[in-house]
Amino acid sequence: MSHHDSHGMNLVLHVWRQKGPNEPGKLEQYEAKNVSPDQSFLEMLDEVNEQLIKTGGDPIAFDHDCREGICGMCSQVINGVPHGGQERTTVCQLHMRNFKDGDTIYIEPWKAKAFPIQRDLIVDRTALDKISQAGGYTSAHTGGVADGNAILVPKPSADYAMDAAECIGCGACVAACPNGSAMLYTSAKVAQLAELPQGQAEAAKRVCNMVDALQENGFGNCSNHYECQAACPKGISVKFIARLNREYQKALFK
Amino acid sequence: MRILTSTVGRKILMSITGQLLILFVLIHMIGNTTIFFGALNAYAEHLHSLPPLVWIFRLVMLSAIAVHICYGVQVTLENKAANPGAYAVKKQLKANFASENMIWTGLLLALFILYHLAQFTMHLTPDVVVGLDAINRPDVFKMVSTSFANAGIAVVYFFAMIMLFLHLSHGIPSFLQTMGWNNDKTIPVFGTGGKVVSAFLMLVYISIPAAILVGALK
Numbered sequence: 441m442s443h444h445d446s447h448g449m450n451l452v453l454h455v456w457r458q459k460g461p462n463e464p465g466k467l468e469q470y471e472a473k474n475v476s477p478d479q480s481f482l483e484m485l486d487e488v489n490e491q492l493i494k495t496g497g498d499p500i501a502f503d504h505d506c507r508e509g510i511c512g513m514c515s516q517v518i519n520g521v522p523h524g525g526q527e528r529t530t531v532c533q534l535h536m537r538n539f540k541d542g543d544t545i546y547i548e549p550w551k552a553k554a555f556p557i558q559r560d561l562i563v564d565r566t567a568l569d570k571i572s573q574a575g576g577y578t579s580a581h582t583g584g585v586a587d588g589n590a591i592l593v594p595k596p597s598a599d600y601a602m603d604a605a606e607c608i609g610c611g612a613c614v615a616a617c618p619n620g621s622a623m624l625y626t627s628a629k630v631a632q633l634a635e636l637p638q639g640q641a642e643a644a645k646r647v648c649n650m651v652d653a654l655q656e657n658g659f660g661n662c663s664n665h666y667e668c669q670a671a672c673p674k675g676i677s678v679k680f681i682a683r684l685n686r687e688y689q690k691a692l693f694k
Numbered sequence: 695m696r697i698l699t700s701t702v703g704r705k706i707l708m709s710i711t712g713q714l715l716i717l718f719v720l721i722h723m724i725g726n727t728t729i730f731f732g733a734l735n736a737y738a739e740h741l742h743s744l745p746p747l748v749w750i751f752r753l754v755m756l757s758a759i760a761v762h763i764c765y766g767v768q769v770t771l772e773n774k775a776a777n778p779g780a781y782a783v784k785k786q787l788k789a790n791f792a793s794e795n796m797i798w799t800g801l802l803l804a805l806f807i808l809y810h811l812a813q814f815t816m817h818l819t820p821d822v823v824v825g826l827d828a829i830n831r832p833d834v835f836k837m838v839s840t841s842f843a844n845a846g847i848a849v850v851y852f853f854a855m856i857m858l859f860l861h862l863s864h865g866i867p868s869f870l871q872t873m874g875w876n877n878d879k880t881i882p883v884f885g886t887g888g889k890v891v892s893a894f895l896m897l898v899y900i901s902i903p904a905a906i907l908v909g910a911l912k
Contacts, residue, residue, distance in 0.1 A: 520781060525785070551780050553777065618789055663793070665793045666881075678871070679878050682876035683874065685706070685873065688706070689706065692697060
């Protein structure tokens, strides 16, 4: 079929299929034949879908966009780990060379109360947007473009804020969390903005509002399992959660 | 009051009450080790020579436990609701038996505390021998050594201390994180340190009924 015939793998997939938000879902079995080790996980699914379409089946719905690991759209729990368990790797950047011929792969959507399943592997992550809308920005007037460089940011602070800003908002932290909490996501934004001079003016209000939004949108409480950091495709550290806790305590006395 | 209802506020209260309880566990352990120096009765008498102080201490501990249990149960129920837990396959990367079973190790410890108080504080259990020693002090040593000579009772204490180890091996690093006293360098140190301190507490506590059971303390 393709030039990869000699290296092709045959895999058994168990994929979560669900027609709509209020429909019951279940795992269904598919075969992925002649998979190239050079394919990405999503390309493998593309081929499965092509076969499904050719045979009159219903293609598997999944989220994706940039396919270069920066947009945060892809969202699959593969063999029990969000994004498949390769460190700092999104599903789109996970390659089939990580699997062997004959492997059985379980593919499920993010599962958390805050992320209702829309269809198959697609979940609604609006709840994360609600958290950001509650304070993940600066509204203090910071001047025009030219003034941007007038506010000096120490290099260590810039690095720290950039580490926090690496979050792509995919929601793997929530999918991995035994409590369905979005504390890592929330803390990354709180820490990033609290570290920068432009964000400090609203730091207290921000942490309170974002934490409230976290609670109001169906997420659970953080109990420090640190499962989130391990699953995060950007390696966001739970040190930012410690920072959020500090910012919250400061806000209590404000 | 934001601190009483918010997800982070309640976590901070869990942490502070937890710290009070750990402090108690530490002081209680040091006090108990007087048994190895033949000073348990003297220690117990000193401890109870100031009844108002004893009662203030008891009330503080009781309130800390009440807050810790109420919030513990509440957040656990909320967390179960927030996570339908319906993955067909779920691999834990970092969470462990201790972190996942805080509610159960905690509730078993609460039951143990009730038993322990009923036994050695209120003297309600049948095994308890109440009497005075040669110089007319309450003979705590005799009471404890008689009860712990019963293997069944000693095993209950061993089991409870394993629960304490599990609860604190997650609880210690967790309270530090919640207070915000953490960064990339300290996270692994506190993780290991929490286990070491918990194991130390467990072993010292267990050494007392164990020593009595094997007849090393008479």
